[in-house]
Amino acid sequence: MQDLKPLREAILNGDAKAAHDFVEKALAAGAEPLPLVHDAMVPAMDEVGRRFECNEYFVPELLISARAMKSALELLRPLLIARGAQPAGRVVIGTVKGDLHDIGKNLVAAMLEGGGFDVVDLGVNVSPDQFVKAVKEKGANIVAMSALLTTTMPSMKGTIEALKQAGVREQVKVLVGGAPITQKYADEIGADGYSDNAPGAVSLAKKQLAAKA
Ligand code: B12
Incomplete structure (x- = not known):
């Protein structure tokens, strides 16, 4: 199993390029899309939310983390849809x-x-x-x-x-x-x-x- 820490860190730090590049390389190496989302990206955004609630993060950090999440999700979305992943709503x-x-x-x-x-x-x-x-x-x-x-x-x-x-x-x-x-x-x-x-x-x-x- 690939170490997903760099992806989590990229989202936490709002580094859209690092998040995008990590996902691109992982997919090229044959990684499944769902674990990338569930085991790294969603927990990273949960952590962003937690830091926001504790006043460790403010609106600018939210914006750049959300942007990093979005840039990685853009690569994953078509694959998730093709695999029939059910959205939360x-x-x-x-x-x-x-x-x-x-x-x-x-x-x-x-x-x-x-x-x-x-x-x-x-x-x-x-x-x-x-x-x-x-x-x-x-x-x-x-x-x-x-x-x-x-x-x-x-x-x-x-x-x-x-x-x-x-x-x-x-x-x-x-x-x-x-x-x-x-x-x-x-x-x-x-x-x-x-x-x-x-x-x-x-x-x-x-x-x-x-x-x-
Ligand atoms: C940026 C801004 C603008 C920009 C908007 C750019 C854009 N693309 O959005 C521009 C310059 C275009 C603008 C225009 C106007 N603005 Co203006 N604007 C602001 C400003 C400075 C910041 C708003 C903002 O983006 N905040 C940051 C975001 C992240 O916060 P947020 O929107 O509140 O969202 C957070 C939460 O509220 C929540 N949330 C938001 N939506 C939702 C939805 C759901 C479902 C949930 C659960 C949560 C949630 O989560 C978000 C993230 O944490 C505010 C002042 C202020 N401090 O709020 C004035 C302000 C809102 N504007 C104001 C005014 C008067 C206007 C104008 C009428 C000015 C004019 N005379 O032309 C026009 C109106 C144009 C129009 N028809 O909408 C007034 C409103 C006063 C009032 N009581 O109604 C304010 C309060 C400024 C002031 N103090 O007078 N504005």
Whole structure:
């Protein structure tokens, strides 16, 4: 069994090139993709999350680790799909209508991917109808919404209403976040979960799906 420590270290240090090169070489040498993900990359991102919670890592470290994870996953994704690996769940994510802030949303999307989720990123300025359409088309079981403006927060409520009207609210768990969002607001609008950070979004998504099963 190959020593996976350099891959883990590359992700922890946010070294995208080292992570990418390690995976490329490992695959060329005949390594199986799944152990690379499960035994090195996902634990490395879990550790990134832990360090973030302990204030050892901050947003810049999260961003570069997530980028390293993403660059390694790009090589692995087609192979994992070909081998029929089951994603932890399918997430439709976007920044709500009227809002163009996407740094936090991108971070959450990358961390969810790192956590084994299949992520459909709708981008920014996403209307309630676009969320509904994507849930139906992609068969998502999680909707993740981000808002950074107090003026766009109500679109989260509007999206939950639209999911209800379309008859798909029960099919999905709704997670919300972004700087102005609070647990109180999430409860008021009937969301299933809230977190103020990206690693928290991953644990939340896992917890919500486990509760649903
Ligand atoms: C960068 C930035 C911009 C950039 C955005 C670039 C981009 N591509 O995103 C630009 C310059 C374009 C911009 C524009 C504007 N901005 Co601006 N912007 C910011 C700034 C400085 C940082 C936001 C950020 O990226 N934070 C870093 C990320 C990592 O944090 P985050 O988004 O909160 O995400 C974390 C968590 O919240 C959580 N999370 C996020 N999403 C989700 C989702 C889920 C499901 C979960 C579980 C968790 C989660 O996890 C993330 C990672 O830990 C903030 C100030 C601030 N300190 O927040 C102002 C700020 C948000 N902007 C503000 C304003 C007013 C505007 C403008 C209206 C300015 C103008 N007059 O044009 C426009 C609006 C444009 C629009 N329609 O959206 C105000 C909002 C005030 C308010 N109360 O609504 C702020 C607070 C600045 C201020 N103090 O006035 N902005």
